[in-house]
Amino acid sequence: MTHSTSIGIDQSGVAERASTVVDTLPSSGAIKSQLKAKPELLLQVQQQQQAINRIVTGADSRLMVVTGPCSIHDMASAMDYGRRLARLADQVSDRLCLVMRCYFEKPRTTVGWKGMLHDPSLDGSHDMNKGLRLSRTLLLELAGMGLPLATEALSPLAISYFDDLISWVAVGARTTESQPHREMASGLNASVGFKNATDGSFTTAIHSIKSAANSHAFMGLSENGEVGVVRTGGNPNAHIVLRGGNGQPNYDALNIARCQHALRDAGLNERIMIDCSHENSGKDHLKQPLVLSDIAAQIQSGNRSIMGVMIESHINEHRQDISADMEYGVSVTDACMSWEQTERSINGLYAMLGK
Numbered sequence: 001m002t003h004s005t006s007i008g009i010d011q012s013g014v015a016e017r018a019s020t021v022v023d024t025l026p027s028s029g030a031i032k033s034q035l036k037a038k039p040e041l042l043l044q045v046q047q048q049q050q051a052i053n054r055i056v057t058g059a060d061s062r063l064m065v066v067t068g069p070c071s072i073h074d075m076a077s078a079m080d081y082g083r084r085l086a087r088l089a090d091q092v093s094d095r096l097c098l099v100m101r102c103y104f105e106k107p108r109t110t111v112g113w114k115g116m117l118h119d120p121s122l123d124g125s126h127d128m129n130k131g132l133r134l135s136r137t138l139l140l141e142l143a144g145m146g147l148p149l150a151t152e153a154l155s156p157l158a159i160s161y162f163d164d165l166i167s168w169v170a171v172g173a174r175t176t177e178s179q180p181h182r183e184m185a186s187g188l189n190a191s192v193g194f195k196n197a198t199d200g201s202f203t204t205a206i207h208s209i210k211s212a213a214n215s216h217a218f219m220g221l222s223e224n225g226e227v228g229v230v231r232t233g234g235n236p237n238a239h240i241v242l243r244g245g246n247g248q249p250n251y252d253a254l255n256i257a258r259c260q261h262a263l264r265d266a267g268l269n270e271r272i273m274i275d276c277s278h279e280n281s282g283k284d285h286l287k288q289p290l291v292l293s294d295i296a297a298q299i300q301s302g303n304r305s306i307m308g309v310m311i312e313s314h315i316n317e318h319r320q321d322i323s324a325d326m327e328y329g330v331s332v333t334d335a336c337m338s339w340e341q342t343e344r345s346i347n348g349l350y351a352m353l354g355k
């Protein structure tokens with residue numbers, strides 16, 4: 001159904017007729033019942049959420065590795081990636097917990113394609129009904145392979161369509177200071193990683209961890225799509241993700257020590273995840289393995305705060321612009337490592353952690 005509304009007030013205080021069209025979407029409850037997860041799959045995801053929560057608190061000493069495409073733009077290459085990752089995950093599961101990045105929403109610095117959920121046909125038609133269904137269908141398939149799954153919650157409303165299938169949630173550098181995102185995080189069973197802000201400061205993410213740990217009441221939607229007061233219980237498993245900022249990396253031992261100090265001063269657990277991509281690699285995918293080796297060396301030399309890493313990886317390396325003639329398995333957002341580079345890096349990490 002389509003509705004028109006008007007928004008905006010002109011300088012004389014008279015409402016402008018800037019018309020906005022609203023296409024209604026099915027509620028999260030409706031989509032969840034149409035694309036239903038079997039009880040055994042829901043149980044698997046709950047167990048994976050708990051396993052990741054134990055890694056976040058330090059009760060499980062394995063390292064979490066969130067790896068996968070910067071953004072998912074087609075089903076076939078995501079399934080292909082998932083099958084490869086599921087095989088590797090079994091081989092390294094005594095030291096590493098591999099989690100697949102399933103990012104359907106992209107925050108943009110200014111403008112650009114906003115991800116499969118927002119524009120699944122990659123043509124500006126913004127068929128979000130299709131985007132929600134494709135995203136949930138893919139999550140069902142990937143979870144069915146036994147993989148724990150990760151996503152970025154960009155629209156605070158969107159996560160309710162997927163929260164039963166997702167084991168780890170990111171709040172990105174551009175939204176980490178947002179109250180609605182902190183409120184949303186406070187109601188999730190999954191751990192939530194708050195990225196440091198784009199200026200590189202830890203403070204915003206530390207405030208987010210504190211805020212998300214508390215209960216909140218805010219305006220939101222029920223599973224039936226009714227507007228209401230949402231009350232949450234607080235999420236004790238929020239943590240920081242260092243991704244560099246202001247043109248500088250922050251994965252090095254000095255920055256990690258500074259971050260540990262800041263967490264301690266704030267009365268929080270000194271648990272840190274590091275994103276090998278973004279400003280930690282200067283967005284050069286070939287630098288991600290170097291960042292990963294540095295992190296592995298820090299863990300080898302006794303750092304017990306680092307509990308997770310993130311890698312941007314696809315079937316094939318580099319990136320491409322969206323066009324009518326795209327290459328299979330190549331990112332349409334940030335440049336990614338290839339599967340071969342990823343497998344080599346993860347096996348190298350596994351070997352280093354065994355020494």
Ligand SMILES: O=C[C@H](O)[C@H](O)COP(=O)(O)O
Pocket residue numbers: 070106107108109110111112278333334
């Ligand atoms: O992870 C992806 C990008 O870094 C993020 O979406 C910002 O992208 P942009 O600067 O190309 O908009």
Ligand SMILES: C=C(OP(=O)(O)O)C(=O)O
Pocket residue numbers: 070103107152171172173174195243275278
């Ligand atoms: C957008 C992302 O990261 P950041 O928020 O750190 O830029 C991402 O991980 O896809």
